[in-house]
Amino acid sequence: MKMKNFGERIPQSLFFIIALSALTVLALITVFIFIEGVPLIAKVGFFKFIFGMKWAPSQGFYGIFPMIVGTISVTLGAIILGVPVALCCAIFLAEFAPRWLSDIVRPAIQLLAGIPSVVYGFWGLIFIVPLIRNYLGGPGLSILAGSIILAIMILPTVISISEVSLLALSPLLKEGAFALGATHWQTIRSVLVPAAKSGILASIILGIGRAVGETMAVIMVLGNAVALPNSILSPVRTLTTNIGIEMGYASGDHQQALFATGIVLLVIIMILNSLAQYSIRRK
Amino acid sequence: MGIRVNPRTTQKIAKVVIWSAAILVLLLLFTIIIYILSKGIPHITWQFLTEIPSDMGKSGGILSAIVGTLAVTIVAIVVATPLGVGTAFYLTEYTRESGVTKIIRFSAESLAGIPSIVYGLFGFIFFVTYLKLGWSILSGGLTLAVMILPTIIRTSEEAIRTVPPMYREVSFSLGGTKWQTMTKVLIPSALPGIATGIILGIGRCVAETAAIILTAGSALQMPTSLFSPARTLAVHFYILASEGISLENAYATAAILIILILLINIGANLLVNRVVAKRR
Numbered sequence: 323m324k325m326k327n328f329g330e331r332i333p334q335s336l337f338f339i340i341a342l343s344a345l346t347v348l349a350l351i352t353v354f355i356f357i358e359g360v361p362l363i364a365k366v367g368f369f370k371f372i373f374g375m376k377w378a379p380s381q382g383f384y385g386i387f388p389m390i391v392g393t394i395s396v397t398l399g400a401i402i403l404g405v406p407v408a409l410c411c412a413i414f415l416a417e418f419a420p421r422w423l424s425d426i427v428r429p430a431i432q433l434l435a436g437i438p439s440v441v442y443g444f445w446g447l448i449f450i451v452p453l454i455r456n457y458l459g460g461p462g463l464s465i466l467a468g469s470i471i472l473a474i475m476i477l478p479t480v481i482s483i484s485e486v487s488l489l490a491l492s493p494l495l496k497e498g499a500f501a502l503g504a505t506h507w508q509t510i511r512s513v514l515v516p517a518a519k520s521g522i523l524a525s526i527i528l529g530i531g532r533a534v535g536e537t538m539a540v541i542m543v544l545g546n547a548v549a550l551p552n553s554i555l556s557p558v559r560t561l562t563t564n565i566g567i568e569m570g571y572a573s574g575d576h577q578q579a580l581f582a583t584g585i586v587l588l589v590i591i592m593i594l595n596s597l598a599q600y601s602i603r604r605k
Numbered sequence: 606m607g608i609r610v611n612p613r614t615t616q617k618i619a620k621v622v623i624w625s626a627a628i629l630v631l632l633l634l635f636t637i638i639i640y641i642l643s644k645g646i647p648h649i650t651w652q653f654l655t656e657i658p659s660d661m662g663k664s665g666g667i668l669s670a671i672v673g674t675l676a677v678t679i680v681a682i683v684v685a686t687p688l689g690v691g692t693a694f695y696l697t698e699y700t701r702e703s704g705v706t707k708i709i710r711f712s713a714e715s716l717a718g719i720p721s722i723v724y725g726l727f728g729f730i731f732f733v734t735y736l737k738l739g740w741s742i743l744s745g746g747l748t749l750a751v752m753i754l755p756t757i758i759r760t761s762e763e764a765i766r767t768v769p770p771m772y773r774e775v776s777f778s779l780g781g782t783k784w785q786t787m788t789k790v791l792i793p794s795a796l797p798g799i800a801t802g803i804i805l806g807i808g809r810c811v812a813e814t815a816a817i818i819l820t821a822g823s824a825l826q827m828p829t830s831l832f833s834p835a836r837t838l839a840v841h842f843y844i845l846a847s848e849g850i851s852l853e854n855a856y857a858t859a860a861i862l863i864i865l866i867l868l869i870n871i872g873a874n875l876l877v878n879r880v881v882a883k884r885r
Contacts, residue, residue: 340691410626438812507619535720
């Protein structure tokens with residue numbers, strides 16, 4: 323057999339098997355996390371696990387409701403602070419920025435996505451947290467601090483996907499609006515943004531996914547208290563930080579409870595991902 | 606109806622708001638980077654880079670963390686690249702769009718969205734516990750491989766798709782076989798794009814913390830084999846900062862992380878620009 327022919331003998335089925343790796347891994351992740359976590363949810367009871375107010379593993383209490391509230395409040399804060407800035411920035415890149423400037427801004431945003439999340443967390447701890455403590459009161463470690471850090475961290479996701487969907491629009495839309503006498507802003511607001519809305523929506527959903535899933539950045543700035551917050555200056559714990567903090571020393575039921583927390587996270591993320599993909603495809 | 610504002614006035618206001626948003630984003634980026642670099646760079650010395658940490662990282666350097674980072678990254682790239690590039694070839698060259706390709710793409714997209722802490726849980730239960738690899742470079746590297754797989758699939762697929770169809774046709778018309786077309790025509794033309802994906806994957810490996818701390822552990826010793834536990838730079842930085850061991854060393858480690866990420870991004874951009882320049 324000549325070496326030249328060797329490659330031809332690699333059957334298509336080999337490529338098919340390689341191509342199944344992503345699916346296989348996804349299945350393994352789901353199966354293993356469910357196998358570890360489901361027994362505890364069954365033991366505690368689904369309702370008591372999700373809506374239980376008390377998390378005290380040493381006494382056998384596994385209620386994650388305060389962390390669900392923590393995750394929702396920090397994510398909501400991040401969206402409120404981050405999405406308007408991100409959308410303006412996407413519009414800037416797609417419509418306003420001169421070529422040389424967008425050639426600087428785009429790599430800068432890519433860099434923002436590459437900065438390690440621990441560095442964001444540390445920067446939040448030494449820069450944002452003292453600002454909040456000194457000017458707004460409270461411990462500084464708070465929903466607000468986490469929301470600010472996450473708002474910065476979701477910028478690259480929301481900006482890049484929104485920008486792509488704005489750039490993908492037919493130039494005819496813009497020309498038509500201009501021909502009707504609309505100003506540039508009227509065109510953006512009433513024609514371009516509505517036309518790109520499925521992509522923009524997907525970018526926001528993926529941003530929400532990023533915020534829900536982030537661990538190391540928020541672990542340093544949230545204070546991690548397991549209690550319902552009463553203001554944006556209260557410390558909270560999220561689903562991710564619960565795993566990050568306790569996984570180092572947990573065993574037995576406690577460890578299973580952290581996997582169960584992982585199941586809740588995984589389900590939320592899969593729903594968000596499916597919504598985003600549906601939104602992108604719909605156009 | 607409220608007060609009618611002149612469209613030209615709103616146009617001006619909108620322009621100011623949009624420009625300020627873009628400036629704000631740039632300012633945030635520069636504030637973070639300059640803050641960390643200015644506090645960290647003064648503490649980076651030759652000894653810091655070449656000594657093994659001692660006293661929990663309070664003194665000594667970060668050599669074992671540099672080696673740990675390199676080791677898990679290499680494992681991740683070596684495992685993820687053939688799988689990712691192979692998947693991309695399957696999706697572009699070996700099949701047409703069907704239910705199967707839809708499922709493969711959906712899986713890759715879903716993997717891309719899974720939080721790193723969930724990867725950490727999976728790596729811990731699957732590689733560390735079930736496959737009995739322990740907290741090790743191998744467990745950490747394999748977990749990272751799974752994490753960067755979607756990035757490599759996506760960038761490679763895009764790179765292969767942008768090879769003009771004419772290249773394939775010419776190769777086939779000269780009697781080239783599918784394998785020859787792939788190895789001699791497609792891979793060389795798509796290489797910068799594929800390399801960009803790999804570089805982005807390296808960036809994610811260097812930056813990752815949550816998934817590694819649960820799978821490779823946080824041992825300070827110099828790793829001796831693939832089965833040794835190891836601490837990466839990001840994990841080392843996290844432990845220094847969060848346990849208040851040494852703020853100076855934490856800043857210095859953070860500065861090194863930022864410099865690495867800067868270099869990785871510059872490398873990726875140079876490659877992308879080369880691809881774009883070639884296409885024009």
